[in-house]
Amino acid sequence: MRRPPVAVWWWLALAGAVLLPWHMQQDGLGAGSLFALFQDDPEAASAAAQAVRHGRFWFWPVLAALALGALPALLPRLGRERRGALLIAVGLAGLAAIAAQGFAVGIRGWTAPWLEALFGELDDRQFGIGIGGAVAAVGFLFQASDGLALRGAFKGDRFAAGAVALLAGAILVFTAWPMAVILTQAFGTTPEAGPLAAFADRVADRKVWGLACLTSSRSCGVAWNTLTLGFSTATAATALGLAFALIATRTDFRARRAMRMLTVLPIITPPFVIGLGLILIFGRSGVVNQLVEGLTGAQLGRWIYGAPGVWLAQVFSFTPTAFLVLIGVVEGISPAMEEASHTLRASPMRTFRAVSLPLMRPGLANAWLVVFVESLADFGNPIVLGGSFGVLSTEIFFAVVGAQTDFGRAAMLALVLLTFALAAFFLQRAVLGRRSYVSLSGKGDSGLPTPLPRPVAVLAFLVAVPWAILTVVVYGMALAGAFVRVWGRDWTPTLDHFVRAFAITTGPDGGIILSGLAWNSLGTTVTLAAIAAPITAALGMLAAWVLSRQRFAGRFALEFALMLTFAVPGTVIGVAYILTYNVPPLEITGTGIILVACFVFRNMPVGVRSGMAAMSQLDRSLDEASATLGASTFRTLRRVVMPLLKPAILTALVYSFVRAMTTVSAVIFLVSARHEMATVFIINRVINGDYGVSIAYSAALIMLMVAAIGLIQLLVGRRRLGRRQAGGPGAIPVGGRA
Numbered sequence: 001m002r003r004p005p006v007a008v009w010w011w012l013a014l015a016g017a018v019l020l021p022w023h024m025q026q027d028g029l030g031a032g033s034l035f036a037l038f039q040d041d042p043e044a045a046s047a048a049a050q051a052v053r054h055g056r057f058w059f060w061p062v063l064a065a066l067a068l069g070a071l072p073a074l075l076p077r078l079g080r081e082r083r084g085a086l087l088i089a090v091g092l093a094g095l096a097a098i099a100a101q102g103f104a105v106g107i108r109g110w111t112a113p114w115l116e117a118l119f120g121e122l123d124d125r126q127f128g129i130g131i132g133g134a135v136a137a138v139g140f141l142f143q144a145s146d147g148l149a150l151r152g153a154f155k156g157d158r159f160a161a162g163a164v165a166l167l168a169g170a171i172l173v174f175t176a177w178p179m180a181v182i183l184t185q186a187f188g189t190t191p192e193a194g195p196l197a198a199f200a201d202r203v204a205d206r207k208v209w210g211l212a213c214l215t216s217s218r219s220c221g222v223a224w225n226t227l228t229l230g231f232s233t234a235t236a237a238t239a240l241g242l243a244f245a246l247i248a249t250r251t252d253f254r255a256r257r258a259m260r261m262l263t264v265l266p267i268i269t270p271p272f273v274i275g276l277g278l279i280l281i282f283g284r285s286g287v288v289n290q291l292v293e294g295l296t297g298a299q300l301g302r303w304i305y306g307a308p309g310v311w312l313a314q315v316f317s318f319t320p321t322a323f324l325v326l327i328g329v330v331e332g333i334s335p336a337m338e339e340a341s342h343t344l345r346a347s348p349m350r351t352f353r354a355v356s357l358p359l360m361r362p363g364l365a366n367a368w369l370v371v372f373v374e375s376l377a378d379f380g381n382p383i384v385l386g387g388s389f390g391v392l393s394t395e396i397f398f399a400v401v402g403a404q405t406d407f408g409r410a411a412m413l414a415l416v417l418l419t420f421a422l423a424a425f426f427l428q429r430a431v432l433g434r435r436s437y438v439s440l441s442g443k444g445d446s447g448l449p450t451p452l453p454r455p456v457a458v459l460a461f462l463v464a465v466p467w468a469i470l471t472v473v474v475y476g477m478a479l480a481g482a483f484v485r486v487w488g489r490d491w492t493p494t495l496d497h498f499v500r501a502f503a504i505t506t507g508p509d510g511g512i513i514l515s516g517l518a519w520n521s522l523g524t525t526v527t528l529a530a531i532a533a534p535i536t537a538a539l540g541m542l543a544a545w546v547l548s549r550q551r552f553a554g555r556f557a558l559e560f561a562l563m564l565t566f567a568v569p570g571t572v573i574g575v576a577y578i579l580t581y582n583v584p585p586l587e588i589t590g591t592g593i594i595l596v597a598c599f600v601f602r603n604m605p606v607g608v609r610s611g612m613a614a615m616s617q618l619d620r621s622l623d624e625a626s627a628t629l630g631a632s633t634f635r636t637l638r639r640v641v642m643p644l645l646k647p648a649i650l651t652a653l654v655y656s657f658v659r660a661m662t663t664v665s666a667v668i669f670l671v672s673a674r675h676e677m678a679t680v681f682i683i684n685r686v687i688n689g690d691y692g693v694s695i696a697y698s699a700a701l702i703m704l705m706v707a708a709i710g711l712i713q714l715l716v717g718r719r720r721l722g723r724r725q726a727g728g729p730g731a732i733p734v735g736g737r738a
Contacts, residue, residue, distance in 0.1 A: 540607025
C-alpha cells in the first residue's frame with residue numbers, strides 16, 4: 001500500500017518552527033533571517049534552535065506536536081477516521097503548545113508565581129510571537145480542520161472546514177481575546193467591595209439607568225439615551241437608504257448618479273466635518289439661526305447641541321451604510337417575478353407591496369441592524385454635538401481618559417452595549433424567520449426591471465431630494481473653511497492651508513521633498529487602508545458564504561462573534577487592543593499590524609451582513625449544479641457565487657477602505673510616532689484651533705476617496721444577470737402586451 005503524503009500544512013508548521021524566527025523582531029513581524037535555525041541570538045532564532053541550542057525547554061512541546069504530525073505518513077494502513085482523529089490531535093496539541101509557551105514566559109520570565117514554584121526561578125525572558133510562531137500556528141490550525149473533514153464534518157469538505165477554522169481562529173485572537181481582557185475589568189475590585197459587589201454597584205448606577213426625564217426636565221440615563229437614539233437613527237437611515245436605492249435602480253431620474261454619490265459622501269468624510277457643518281448651519285451663530293432672528297426676531301437657541309443634533313448627524317453619517325447594504329438587494333430582485341404579478345393583473349402598487357418589498361426584507365433587516373449597531377458604537381458625533389446628552393460611548397471615553405481613570409466602569413458600560421447589540425441580533429432573526437427570499441436561481445432571467453409605482457416614486461423623491469440638498473449645503477458650509485484665511489473671523493479667500501498641508505519643495509540636490517505637514521500621515525493611512533480593505537472584503541465574503549451555505553455546530557455563535565467588535569465603541573476596542581497586545585504572547589502595539597487588525601475586524605461586519613443579504617437571494621441549485629459538474633467547493637465559490645455577489649463585494653471594499661481612512665475613535669489609542677493616521681492628525685489640529693489645515697486635509701481626503709471608490713468599482717466590475725434593458729431588443733413595456 002502506498003504511503004499517504006505528509007499534509008502540506010505539516011510542512012508549513014515545520015517551516016515556522018524550524019526555519020523562521022519565532023519571536024517578533026525589532027523591524028516588525030516579518031523581519032528576520034530565513035536561517036533562524038543557526039542564529040546565535042535566541043530572540044532571532046527559530047523554536048527548534050531555541051530548544052536545542054539555547055536550552056529553552058518550553059519549546060519542546062511544539063516540536064513534539066510536529067513529530068506527532070508525521071505519523072500519518074509513517075502509518076499507511078491508518079484508516080480515514082483514525083487519520084482524521086490524529087490530525088485533530090496534532091493540530092490542537094500544536095496550538096495548545098504555542099499558546100502555553102507564549103503565556104507562560106514573558107519579558108520578565110515566568111508570568112505566574114505557581115509556574116516559578118513548579119519549575120524554579122527562570123533567568124531568561126522572551127518577547128512576543130513573530131513570523132515563525134504565526135506560520136506554525138496557521139499550519140497546526142489547518143491540520144486540525146483537515147482532520148475534522150476526514151471524520152465527516154462539513155460533509156467531508158476540506159475547504160469549508162478550513163474556512164470555518166480560519167474565521168474561528170481569527171475571531172478568537174482579534175475579537176474574543178481582547179474583549180475578554182477588557183471585560184474582566186468590569187469585575188475589578190474596589191477598596192470598598194469585592195468583584196461581584198463592585199460589578200453590581202457599577203451596573204446599578206443611576207447615571208446609566210435613571211428615568212428622570214419621564215418626571216422632570218433632567219436627562220435620562222445614558223443607556224436609555226443610547227437605545228432611543230439607536231432605534232430612531234436606524235429607522236430613519238434605513239428608510240432614507242431604501243429611498244435612494246429605489247431611485248438609483250428603478251427610475252430614470254437624470255441626476256440619480258449624482259444623488260448616488262451624495263449618499264456615499266458622508267461615509268468618506270472625516271468624523272468631525274458633518275458636525276462642524278451642522279453647527280455652521282444650525283448653531284447659535286449659524287446661517288439658519290441668523291436668518292430666523294433677522295426675519296422674526298426669534299432665537300432658536302442651542303437646540304443642535306443635544307439629542308436632535310446627534311440624531312441628525314448620525315442619520316447623515318449612517319444613511320450611506322444602509323444604502324450600500326440595500327443597493328445590491330434591490331438590484332437582485334428578479335424582474336420576472338414582478339412581470340408575473342403584472343401578468344396576473346396586479347396593479348403596480350400591489351406588485352410592489354406584495355412581491356418587491358417582501359423580497360427586500362433581508363436587506364432591510366440587515367441594514368437596520370448594521371445602522372443600529374453603528375449608532376450604539378458611534379463616538380465622533382456625540383462628542384461633538386452631544387452637549388449634556390450623554391450616551392454610552394462618550395461615557396466609556398470619559399471613564400478611560402477622565403480625571404479618574406476607571407477601566408471597571410468602562411468595561412461595564414461596554415457590556416451593556418454588547419447586551420443591546422445581542423438583543424437587536426435576536427430581533428432581526430425573529431423578523432426574518434426561516435422564510436425563503438430567493439429571487440436569483442439557476443434558470444435564465446431576462447426580465448426587465450419594473451419602474452416604481454407612482455406613489456412610491458413620489459414618496460422616495462420627497463424624502464431623498466430634500467435630504468440630498470441638505471447634504472450639499474452641509475458640505476458646502478463645512479468645506480468653505482479650507483479656502484478662507486481664519487475660520488469665522490477673516491473670510492479672505494486663500495489656498496495657504498492646502499500649501500501648508502501638502503507643500504512640495506526641491507532639495508539641494510534637485511530631489512523632490514514632500515515638506516507639507518500632512519504627507520507622512522497621508523502615506524501611512526493610504527498604505528494601511530489599502531492593505532486592510534481586500535483582507536476585510538475577502539474575510540467578509542467568506543464569512544457570508546459560510547453562514548449562508550453551511551450548517552454546523554456553533555454557527556450561531558460564529559455569526560454573533562463577527563458582530564462583536566462592530567457593537568463595541570472604538571474607544572473600548574482601542575483600550576482592549578492596548579491591554580491585550582502590549583505584552584507577550586502577541587506584542588504588536590505600536591506597529592502597523594495592530595492598526596490593520598483593528599480595521600479588518602471593526603469593519604468586516606458590514607461586508608458580512610451585505611453578503612448574507614445577497615446570498616439569501618441565490619438559490620442553492622447554483623452551487624449544486626456546479627458540484628454536479630465536478631467543480632470543487634472553492635471553484636464553485638470563485639466562478640459561480642462570487643460573480644453574483646459583486647454588489648456586496650463592492651460594498652465591503654468601499655466601506656472597509658473609507659472607514660480605515662476616516663476612523664478616529666479606535667485608532668486614537670493605537671497610533672504611534674511611526675504610524676500616524678490622517679484622522680488623528682486632523683483631530684489634533686482641531687484641538688489646537690487650526691481649522692484651516694484640518695478642513696483642507698479633509699477636503700483632500702474626500703477627493704482621494706472618491707477616486708479610490710471609482711477605481712474599486714472599475715476593478716470589481718458590475719454583476720451581469722442577462723436581463724433586458726429598457727428600450728433594448730425584445731424589451732416589453734411594463735403593463736403592455738407582447
